[in-house]
Amino acid sequence: MDLSACKDISFDPDHKRKERKSYNHEELKTFLANSSIKDYFRCAPQITDSHQLLSYLNATLSSHAxxxxxxxxxxxxxILAIMMMTYDEENFTVVRERFMLVDTVSNLGDGLQLSQIDVIANGLYEKFVHGEGAKRLQNVLNMQMAIPHLVLSSGHGSGVAMALLLTIFGRYTKHPVKLQKTGNAQNAFEMVKFVRWQELADAGKYQEMFMMMRTICLLLNMPNIRKEFHDNDMGAEMHKYFLGVLRGLARSDNQTFFAMMVERFIAFCVVRGAT
Structure with a gap:
């Protein structure tokens, strides 16, 4: 499944177009000042231009490869690489530099164990998944901007991305799940079943619903997950399951614009992705 058809869909419960908040230079400076890596990037706080900043970060990190x-x-x-994915987000001339930073970071820490990847995933969750309602959704969307790049990276990035998405489900459902060498597709599907989708719809909590739906959508796009789904003939079962979720939403009393947009996302990006 290709997410490109879904990435530009706007989910605004107030039916108004709002500018999505990205990370700014002050937030970056604050993070670096309190981080364990501040001594590596001493000049970063003085650089505001996104191209110069990303070039500096990449060059500095490459020298410590x-x-x-x-x-x-x-x-x-x-955390730094993920923040830089939405730093000066409208500047499309630095897409390559953003990916280079993600890829470089993903290739550090040679020989990371699954337990260590889980530690990183939980740390990323603590950093990026916080707040309530629209604020929480905004934070998650910013973080998830980096997921496709992590998946395509040549190092541990794909494992970190998968562990992070599984952690989001595990924390939300209160059923902890850890990254495994195999069986992650089955774990993801089990996590999906723990979410009380109909209760969320009836309570009008469509922001939470979209956050979790987009998380499973990103998981479905991961090559290893898709392979496990096909190898174990799980696609039809998940397709049937989400059709049931979709029918339940159609019967909900909370048929707002936002609710209908979530239903469209499920229909076009999740149900189709499960086949």
């Missing part, structure tokens, strides 16, 4: 980073430093480097 053979260095040894502890787990806290690796976590902070992933």
């Amino acid at each position: 053979w260095g040894v980073f502890d787990l806290e430093e690796l976590l902070d480097l992933y």
